[in-house]
Amino acid sequence: MVRLVISWIPFLILQSFLVAIASESIEVEEFSEALLLKPLPDRKVLAHFHFENRAPPSNSHGRHHHLFPKAISQLVEKFRVKEMELSFTQGRWNHEHWGGFDPLSSMNPKPVGVELWAVFDVPHSQVDTSWKNLTHALSGLFCASINFLESSTSYAAPTWGFGPNSEKLRYGSLPREAVCTENLTPWLKLLPCRDKDGISALMNRPSVYRGFYHSQRLRLSRVESGQEGLGSGTVLEQTLTVVLQPETISAGTDMQPSWFLSSLFGRKVVGRCVLAKSSNVYVQLEGLSGHELKKLDPEREAWKNAEFELSIKPERILPETSSFLFVYDIEKYSDSEPFDLGLTWKLPSKWASQQAPLHASRFLMGSGNERGAIAILLKATESQEKLSGRDFTDGRCTVKVNIFQIFPWYVKVYYHTLQIFVDKQQKTGNEVVKKIDVSPSTDKMSSGMMEMMLELPCEVKSVAMSIEYDKGFLHIDEYPPDANQGFDIPSALISFPDHHASLDFKEEVSKSPILSKLKEKSLVRSYTEVLLVPLTTPDFSMPYNVITITCTVFALYFGSLLNVLRRRVGEEERFLKSQGKKKGGLKQLLSRLIAKIRGRPIEAPATTNESPEARSSVFSSKLVFKIILVAGAAAAWQYFSTDK
Amino acid sequence: MSAEKRDKEEEVKTDDGSPKIKPRPIVQLGIFLISHSPVFSVVFSAAGVLALLLLPLLAKNTYISENALMPGSARSMLSHRDVSDGSKLVKDIKNFRSNHEGQGVEVQRLIGKYMSEMGAEVYYQKFHPEGNQFHPLHFFSGPDSYTLLGNVSCASYGVNVAGIIRAPRGDGKESIVLVTPYDSINGGEYEALSLGIASSLFSLLARVTWLSKDIIWLVADSRYGDYRPVAAWLSEYHTPSFMVSDSLKCDELNTAGSFKRAGTVAAALVLKVDGRSERFEDTLSIYAEASNGQMPNLDLFNVVNYLAVHRQGFYVRVEKVVSLLSSSWLKTVGEIFEAVGKVAHTLNPDWNFGIPAADYLEGSATLASSLYSQALGIPTGPHGAFRDYQVDAITLKVSPRFPADSKARQHDFFQRGAQLLEGTIRSVNNLLEKFHQSFFLYLLTSPSKFVSVGVYMIAFALLVAPLPMVAASLYIDGCNALTKATHNPAKNLKSWKWLDAAKQVFALHLLGFIVTLLPYFICQVPGQHSPTNRSIMWAATSSSLLLLTFVTIPSCSPFSSRLHGTNWAVLKSVTISAAFIGLCLMSIINFATAMIGALLLVPMCLMVRPIKLDLRSKRVKSLVGAFCSTVLVTIGFPVIVFAISKGLIREGGLVGLSLGGEFWTWLESLWAWKSATYLYIGMVHLPCWLLCLCILFHPS
Numbered sequence A: 001m002v003r004l005v006i007s008w009i010p011f012l013i014l015q016s017f018l019v020a021i022a023s024e025s026i027e028v029e030e031f032s033e034a035l036l037l038k039p040l041p042d043r044k045v046l047a048h049f050h051f052e053n054r055a056p057p058s059n060s061h062g063r064h065h066h067l068f069p070k071a072i073s074q075l076v077e078k079f080r081v082k083e084m085e086l087s088f089t090q091g092r093w094n095h096e097h098w099g100g101f102d103p104l105s106s107m108n109p110k111p112v113g114v115e116l117w118a119v120f121d122v123p124h125s126q127v128d129t130s131w132k133n134l135t136h137a138l139s140g141l142f143c144a145s146i147n148f149l150e151s152s153t154s155y156a157a158p159t160w161g162f163g164p165n166s167e168k169l170r171y172g173s174l175p176r177e178a179v180c181t182e183n184l185t186p187w188l189k190l191l192p193c194r195d196k197d198g199i200s201a202l203m204n205r206p207s208v209y210r211g212f213y214h215s216q217r218l219r220l221s222r223v224e225s226g227q228e229g230l231g232s233g234t235v236l237e238q239t240l241t242v243v244l245q246p247e248t249i250s251a252g253t254d255m256q257p258s259w260f261l262s263s264l265f266g267r268k269v270v271g272r273c274v275l276a277k278s279s280n281v282y283v284q285l286e287g288l289s290g291h292e293l294k295k296l297d298p299e300r301e302a303w304k305n306a307e308f309e310l311s312i313k314p315e316r317i318l319p320e321t322s323s324f325l326f327v328y329d330i331e332k333y334s335d336s337e338p339f340d341l342g343l344t345w346k347l348p349s350k351w352a353s354q355q356a357p358l359h360a361s362r363f364l365m366g367s368g369n370e371r372g373a374i375a376i377l378l379k380a381t382e383s384q385e386k387l388s389g390r391d392f393t394d395g396r397c398t399v400k401v402n403i404f405q406i407f408p409w410y411v412k413v414y415y416h417t418l419q420i421f422v423d424k425q426q427k428t429g430n431e432v433v434k435k436i437d438v439s440p441s442t443d444k445m446s447s448g449m450m451e452m453m454l455e456l457p458c459e460v461k462s463v464a465m466s467i468e469y470d471k472g473f474l475h476i477d478e479y480p481p482d483a484n485q486g487f488d489i490p491s492a493l494i495s496f497p498d499h500h501a502s503l504d505f506k507e508e509v510s511k512s513p514i515l516s517k518l519k520e521k522s523l524v525r526s527y528t529e530v531l532l533v534p535l536t537t538p539d540f541s542m543p544y545n546v547i548t549i550t551c552t553v554f555a556l557y558f559g560s561l562l563n564v565l566r567r568r569v570g571e572e573e574r575f576l577k578s579q580g581k582k583k584g585g586l587k588q589l590l591s592r593l594i595a596k597i598r599g600r601p602i603e604a605p606a607t608t609n610e611s612p613e614a615r616s617s618v619f620s621s622k623l624v625f626k627i628i629l630v631a632g633a634a635a636a637w638q639y640f641s642t643d644k
Numbered sequence B: 001m002s003a004e005k006r007d008k009e010e011e012v013k014t015d016d017g018s019p020k021i022k023p024r025p026i027v028q029l030g031i032f033l034i035s036h037s038p039v040f041s042v043v044f045s046a047a048g049v050l051a052l053l054l055l056p057l058l059a060k061n062t063y064i065s066e067n068a069l070m071p072g073s074a075r076s077m078l079s080h081r082d083v084s085d086g087s088k089l090v091k092d093i094k095n096f097r098s099n100h101e102g103q104g105v106e107v108q109r110l111i112g113k114y115m116s117e118m119g120a121e122v123y124y125q126k127f128h129p130e131g132n133q134f135h136p137l138h139f140f141s142g143p144d145s146y147t148l149l150g151n152v153s154c155a156s157y158g159v160n161v162a163g164i165i166r167a168p169r170g171d172g173k174e175s176i177v178l179v180t181p182y183d184s185i186n187g188g189e190y191e192a193l194s195l196g197i198a199s200s201l202f203s204l205l206a207r208v209t210w211l212s213k214d215i216i217w218l219v220a221d222s223r224y225g226d227y228r229p230v231a232a233w234l235s236e237y238h239t240p241s242f243m244v245s246d247s248l249k250c251d252e253l254n255t256a257g258s259f260k261r262a263g264t265v266a267a268a269l270v271l272k273v274d275g276r277s278e279r280f281e282d283t284l285s286i287y288a289e290a291s292n293g294q295m296p297n298l299d300l301f302n303v304v305n306y307l308a309v310h311r312q313g314f315y316v317r318v319e320k321v322v323s324l325l326s327s328s329w330l331k332t333v334g335e336i337f338e339a340v341g342k343v344a345h346t347l348n349p350d351w352n353f354g355i356p357a358a359d360y361l362e363g364s365a366t367l368a369s370s371l372y373s374q375a376l377g378i379p380t381g382p383h384g385a386f387r388d389y390q391v392d393a394i395t396l397k398v399s400p401r402f403p404a405d406s407k408a409r410q411h412d413f414f415q416r417g418a419q420l421l422e423g424t425i426r427s428v429n430n431l432l433e434k435f436h437q438s439f440f441l442y443l444l445t446s447p448s449k450f451v452s453v454g455v456y457m458i459a460f461a462l463l464v465a466p467l468p469m470v471a472a473s474l475y476i477d478g479c480n481a482l483t484k485a486t487h488n489p490a491k492n493l494k495s496w497k498w499l500d501a502a503k504q505v506f507a508l509h510l511l512g513f514i515v516t517l518l519p520y521f522i523c524q525v526p527g528q529h530s531p532t533n534r535s536i537m538w539a540a541t542s543s544s545l546l547l548l549t550f551v552t553i554p555s556c557s558p559f560s561s562r563l564h565g566t567n568w569a570v571l572k573s574v575t576i577s578a579a580f581i582g583l584c585l586m587s588i589i590n591f592a593t594a595m596i597g598a599l600l601l602v603p604m605c606l607m608v609r610p611i612k613l614d615l616r617s618k619r620v621k622s623l624v625g626a627f628c629s630t631v632l633v634t635i636g637f638p639v640i641v642f643a644i645s646k647g648l649i650r651e652g653g654l655v656g657l658s659l660g661g662e663f664w665t666w667l668e669s670l671w672a673w674k675s676a677t678y679l680y681i682g683m684v685h686l687p688c689w690l691l692c693l694c695i696l697f698h699p700s
Helices: A002-028 A070-079 A103-107 A124-142 A146-150 A181-189 A205-209 A261-265 A290-295 A513-519 A543-566 A569-581 A585-598 A612-642 B002-014 B025-035 B037-058 B080-099 B104-117 B189-205 B227-238 B298-311 B328-347 B357-376 B407-430 B453-464 B466-485 B499-524 B531-552 B568-589 B591-607 B611-617 B620-636 B638-650 B658-672 B676-696
Strands: A030-040 A044-055 A081-090 A113-120 A169-174 A213-223 A233-244 A278-286 A308-310 A316-319 A323-329 A342-345 A358-365 A371-380 A391-393 A396-407 A411-422 A425-427 A433-439 A448-457 A462-471 A487-489 A493-501 A522-527 A531-533 B121-127 B158-165 B174-182 B214-221 B264-273 B283-287 B315-317 B392-399 B442-446 B449-452
Touching: A030 A513, A044 A261, A044 A513, A070 A081, A070 A124, A070 A213, A070 A233, A081 A124, A103 A493, A103 A513, A103 A522, A113 A124, A113 A146, A124 A146, A124 A169, A124 A181, A146 A169, A181 A205, A181 A213, A181 A233, A205 A233, A205 A261, A358 A493, A358 A531, A371 A396, A371 A411, A396 A462, A411 A448, A448 A462, B025 B037, B025 B466, B037 B328, B037 B357, B037 B442, B037 B453, B037 B466, B037 B591, B080 B104, B080 B189, B080 B407, B104 B121, B104 B158, B104 B189, B104 B214, B121 B227, B158 B189, B158 B227, B174 B189, B174 B227, B174 B407, B189 B214, B189 B264, B189 B407, B214 B227, B264 B407, B283 B298, B298 B315, B298 B392, B298 B407, B328 B357, B357 B442, B357 B591, B449 B453, B453 B568, B453 B591, B466 B568, B466 B591, B499 B531, B499 B568, B499 B658, B499 B676, B531 B658, B568 B591, B568 B676, B591 B620, B591 B676, B611 B620, B620 B638, B620 B676, B638 B658, B638 B676, B658 B676
Parallel strands: A030 A278, B174 B214, B174 B264, B264 B392, B283 B315
Antiparallel strands: A030 A044, A044 A233, A081 A113, A081 A213, A113 A169, A213 A233, A278 A323, A308 A342, A316 A323, A358 A371, A371 A462, A391 A396, A396 A448, A396 A493, A411 A425, A411 A462, A433 A448, A487 A531, A493 A522, B121 B158, B158 B214, B283 B392, B442 B449
16 A cells, blocks of 8 residues: 555656646646627628737747647747738728728738738848748748748838838738638648637638638737746737628518528537637627617617527627627537527618728729839728827828838839829829838849828828839740739738727726737728739740741851851952863862852853843743642642542 | 842843853842743732632631630529519610600619619719810820810710629739610610610629629710710720819719729620611621721630520621622632632542632621721721720620510520620630730631631732832833933942932822821811811812922922933832832731732832833833723722722712712721821822822823
8 A cells, every 4th residue: 555655656746747837838828719700781791710829938848839839939939030920811801891990900901812021030131031931931831832922022121111110021922822721721730729629610611711801810929028038928819801691591682691600601619629718709790879779788688689689698798889799608518509609680780880081992004015004092981080090280180191012123113203183183292292212123133112101181082193114024934824914013001000990898808819909909001902914925825936936047147147257259259260261071070069068059151151031041941840840740649649 | 128139130240251150049039030020020919819819718717725715614604583683674774764854864873773783883984975186196106094175065975884893702903894885865775685684694793703803894875976985984994084174063973083993904895786687596796896907816706706606596797798799700709719629629538628609708708898897997896995905805786686675585685695795704704814815816707717817918928029029120120221321420320320219209208298197287277167178178288289399399290391300110119119118017007908008009009101101102012001000090099999999888879079078087087096097098008109190191
């Protein structure tokens, strides 16, 4: 017995030690999952998955992590990434219907394709090298061609026009990158439960990719501990935003569609990811008229009233200025009792989402393969008056707009042709442009970049900007596949530095990361469309013709050059004269031979005395006879050979 | 080239005493061709005309070159609900128009309402209907910005309605445009049917998931013609003016600043329904010619043709010159070719180039029409506006076989029309790159047969080939004559013998250039003038300018009594060279114009001789020659050509002064459409004709 106890002791000690480490790390490394659902005014539903993984600053366990993905931590360590964001997007965010002035729509809409930006914690000279290595690493990690951002013609170093102000920021985007399930799988692998359990189990590939908008995002930031001897921690935030169209039997066009989680995704939530600290589902309903809401009893009627009904009673209800947030904790649901939230509309309901102060669109002007112009059009939205965040400088109400735009080098922009029209009146630069930074492109070396801050009067109705460019010529091997489609100009970023979007909850927010994210003030911004510039393309399908023509030209050139270099006219004449005097049989034969070797027509001494016309006609009649003979023989052969 | 040959020849000739250096074969060939130039010019010209007549035989069957198009491989998703949407719109418009009179904008609003109910973004665009103003400097310049004149009245403007369906998962970089011209005030019932088809299609496209390009449906207000509204919309799409515009001052419809765009236009289809089909089937006419003989990619044409014939059972036709179908000489030619084809087939069963005479007749009538519309340089429909922006576009004109008010047939008609468009749009939607795979330069001989550039170039090359040869031989003759006539050492400098002639040619070309610009100034003359008056004005100024030229530069005049004026042979040689250069340049700009121009110019330039010379000799051969050259020079006058072609195409009577008016109107339409044919007539054909006239009346 004693022996038994004694033999147990080390085991117990070991166990307690392990438990201690484990409990400590659970305290420290945190993972949380959340899903935000939001009906949109145009009968669609927005689903926003949010996963956050925190690795605290510590040196205690070195390279070992319990929850935090090792691939990402190695990436951060190796390339000294301070902040980074990578997004894969398909489809366009509809600012008009899906909103432009709330935290969701200012953070999540991303340009089509891949966008990557990163801030590095390395000396200036090494930033570019780190960026290049990072693109290759990410390319391998996410099965995407992010490595194309390595080339100096495809990225830029914005200073202030793009969100974070840093000298060590690099930004690049690939508008043509197709987003596919092979990009989602490695992204899901970074989650502790992958898509096997918890909220991420909802990500049924067909339903996620059937959506109207799909944006998968990964954001990394380093948190400095501030303590001596302790490294820095890392926060990994992964979000997936999809806009889905619920499939319903149409009950009138003004009736909002009712949905269940199982009808949206084809799956149900069967329990939380056991490794997650918190796993919640939120439903945000906005646009409900404020005074009506106040009348409702928040505990009983807010989720089940005459207008709509939620199938499950929420744990909590968070009121906001113009919306409600219903909170569900999915901890108590399991296989036997899956969580299948539903929203049923009973009355036709209509609302409009909040709009950014100005709506931006961008298009190309002109035609032809030579030159053109890029125009950016900013139009006032209806909600402009209601917005706060105006800047009353010098007693004048102004709205500030930042425009950040990258121009690939083959679009040779003439910055002096920038024209700005405010409310259809042309303005000079000094009147509206507060700040402008331009870095011109270098042919085949680097892309151009324009950062511009406009200061516009509040009552502005429309702003138009145009800038002219020449189309460049590419070298034959610089054309990408499908060159005839045209070339892309990446999206421009329009942001409003004075306007910040946030949700203002009345009560103190719990520790849920998604709520704190929503509460945080975020810059209002929107990306414009990607543009397609048709450039002149060579005829790739005719290499044979090109080779033939080139060879012919070369042959003609070398032939005539050799002729000129080799031939000595005076010598030849003298030689001919001397030959004309003496006509020995042997010499004649020799001269013929020489002529033959030299490749010039053999001289027929008999015809030398005849006039040129006669000679040529004799020559030609002989020739014609020969040709007729050969042609006749060929025709006869053809006739007999085929007519067997 | 000819100068080089001449140099060699001189070399051979001058070294008489010493043993000759035998020239190289290529030079020999050149000498041979030049010395036998009359024979060769006849042979080459005849071969050129023969090659032109052979073109219907050489036509190839069309095929889809771009594999990505995959026409007709997907099943149509058009449902009855979509078609009934279309029928409802047509019914509503009909009811609305019977209740309200002259309320133009309201019909547009109704259409806009339907579009937005289907889920499209709708906007209205106002435009002013004034046509293109001629400006001599605007030839070949790109489409200029849509600038408004100050004095437009608020009453006359058109309103286009456009709806955009955004591709659900697309990136919005490209779009496909569907245009239905509709005149809301006096459009017939057939015209409304095109809206029905487009609306059925739009209703389908609003819910499909396969779209990768945005779809724009433009209902063009065709009150002021089909072309103008489309051109106005395109110009606003591509080159908007951000300045304040006058049209907004008289605003009835809130159109300000709501213009929406959808990326680079990949292709456009114009749909029209007109009249009742004469045949048992529904007829689909395809129009493809844009300005200056530019054609859309053959693939686009083929996709429509393929789907219409093999999927929807339309009878597809392209324009043809009807009068040629009954011409007996062409029929004889066809029969000869048929016989030759049969003989060839018996010789070798693999030689299958013979086609029946009836097919040949059809093919050549279509070919002639194709050649004529390309040569004219005026687009044959609203699709021409798209070509100015490098967008491939065609016009589909559908004629149903039932009367417009037949409800029962309408449903089926809408379904087939919408399925045809759906298939086409789906094919274009599949396309990753823009159209580049197939031909851009071709002539059609039937909806499914074409002649590519490589084949039809041969006819032109054969036609113009004699010109340099004859020029060289004439120059040699002229130089010899000049050397014999004068013993002035200065004139014996061989390189300067052409200078006098060149002066004259240059002066007359300059005159042609001025005459080309004259209509612009005549248009600026204040007051209203009828086309006849204007043409008289033009003729008067041109002829007085011609006289002025002859008076000021005496060496130019054919009537000057100086004996030692320019030698007519040298003059003819330089004229022919100028015509050769002009034709070759024109063949690059608009091939069809150069082809037809060569048919007229080449015989005239080759045949023309001083009439005095022929009359003096009094031999039958030379008298026939004189007669021929007089006839050819008469025919060569542009006005006569116009009159003959009018008679050929319309077979209507034409006489007297009204011809001048008609000619003026015709020319006005040419320059309004920026047709290069106008430049060709003024700057190549007219001077060459004048020079031929000079040669004809040369006092030699």
